[in-house]
Amino acid sequence: MVRPPREFREAAWDYVCVRVLDMKGVDLDLYRFDYDLTFAAVLMNPDGTIYHHYGGRDTGDPAGMLAMRSFAQLLKDGMETHAEYMKNPKPPAASSKRPIESLAPMARRMKAAKQECIHCHTVNDVEREVAQADGSWTADRIWKWPSPAQIGMSLDPEDQVRVTEVVPGSPLDRAGVKKEDRLIRLGGRSVRSFSDVQRVLEETPNHAGSLLIEFEHMTRAEKAMIPIEEGWKTGTPLTLSWRPSMWGLRPNPGFGGPMLTGEEKAKLGLPRSDFAIRIQYLITWGDHPEDGRNALKAGFKKDDVVLSVAGKKDFQTTQHFQAWFRLTQKPGTDAEFEVLREGKVQNIRMKVIP
Amino acid sequence: MRIRPRRAVLTLLALLAVLAARDADPQDDPPFKWRTDLETARAQAKTEKKPLLLVFR
Structure with a gap:
């Protein structure tokens, strides 16, 4: 294992340090953080009081807000917060433990297939499914941990x-x-x-x-x-696009794939700055195989190159396109795509399904 | 060039010794330790009146 840098080791010396790689057994009421992150640090009292968080990110660079200097400084500040708190501790009310595997959608997944490791972002998917099942889900709940x-x-x-x-x-x-x-x-x-x-x-x-x-x-x-203002948390498809929990939202186009590189676009005679994604897969498996079947029925094929949807082609990433589709397309309406297949541009109209 | 196995091994050992000395750190004795069991670590922090640093990856 790589040894942490000295600056970190010195700052973390007075902490009990824990690395958590699997969300199995983790009490979701006690350990709250932005579950979509690939790195999240929580400084807390063992009684459950959270002092500070670290590891957040914005739409751009995933590591844009990670710096050893600020992390080490936070650990030093956290010791002051801890000393202050210990003068007059106010532990949060004890509640029964709520691990992810106790939630029905996760229990179902675990029954269907052995889960070696539960990733942090799965928590957001499962909590959304619970809220959708009990009727408490509202669309604005996707705007988590606003930047x-x-x-x-x-x-x-x-x-x-x-x-x-x-x-x-x-x-x-x-x-x-x-x-x-x-x-x-x-x-x-x-x-x-x-x-x-x-x-x-x-x-x-x-x-x-x-x-x-x-x-x-x-x-x-x-x-x-x-x-x-009212609705101030509401972001844009781009601000949602980096979140892994975005993928579980509906409706979705039923297909996905990577952006073409500049070189690939040039070979096809497309401007390098244009949006173009190659369909690598149609989602005909998993919980919603109807999505892929819907795309197949509309006429999409693997290796098609999608150039625009509803005349829009200013997507920055393939995730941006996926988030845009989920946030803007209404079930029951038609979505118009421009697709390049075997050198010819074609139009495909697809019914958006719920 | 002819490689002499004995000399090669000795050179490698010397190099490793230099690297180990360069990496030696009095602050790291005992070595920095990550716990992996959350509840055991929480109990330890409670006993020692220390805060917890949790890193989720």
Whole structure:
């Protein structure tokens, strides 16, 4: 096993460090974090009180907000949070353990096929299925752990309390927060990282209201209210596209495949900047084989190159196209595709199924 | 060039010794340890009054 860097080892020395590679047996009420991440750190008291989070990401680079300097700093800050908390501990109320395998959709999957390892993102899929089954699911629940960008905030990956950008006209701008200000608290909670901000945003309702921000401006502590509008968490297909839990949403096109490389596009006579994905598979297996059959019925074939849908071709990635389809296409309507097959452009119309 | 097995082995051992010395770290004694059992680690943290660092991958 690769030994962690010295900077990390020194900062983590006073912690009991645990690596969790399998969500089997993990109490979902106790260990809350952004389950779509491939790396997530939680600093907590053993009584269940969460101090800080680390590891969040935005639409772009998956590791864009990961930096050893900020992680080590958070571990140091976490020791101060721990010392403060231990003066007057307030353990959360004990509840019965809720591991993922106790949820009906997961139990069904485990019965159908042996699960060697349950990935973190499976939690989001299973919790959605539970909510859909009991009627509590609402479409806005897909906007999990909103990025600080949703309120107009950008943070420094190396020093994650430093505001590097405030989008003009954004809620943060209207609150009077400026570039180079330093975060202290948000919604009454101490924030020390990008993920700490996400946690507060996750716990804030998706309705009009306001959020208290405490920050340092030119070494002076200030307070302000961030005005937030109804539905403020709602993102775009692009902001949803990186999340593995996006794939389980419906409707879906029933096929998938990679973007063509610039070279592949050039060989086909397509501009390098154009959107083009090659159909690598039609989903005729799993829980919803009807999706792939629907695409086959419409006329799609493996190796077709999809050039546009509904005249739209500005997708940045294949995941962007997939997220767009799920968020915008309505069951019962027709979706029009432009497809390149054996050198000829064809139009395919497909009925969108629920 | 003729390779002399004895000299090659000795050179390799010397190189490994240099690398081990360079990597030696007094802070890492006892070696840094990741626990893998969440509930055992939680019980240990409770006893030792330490915070937990959980890394989910």
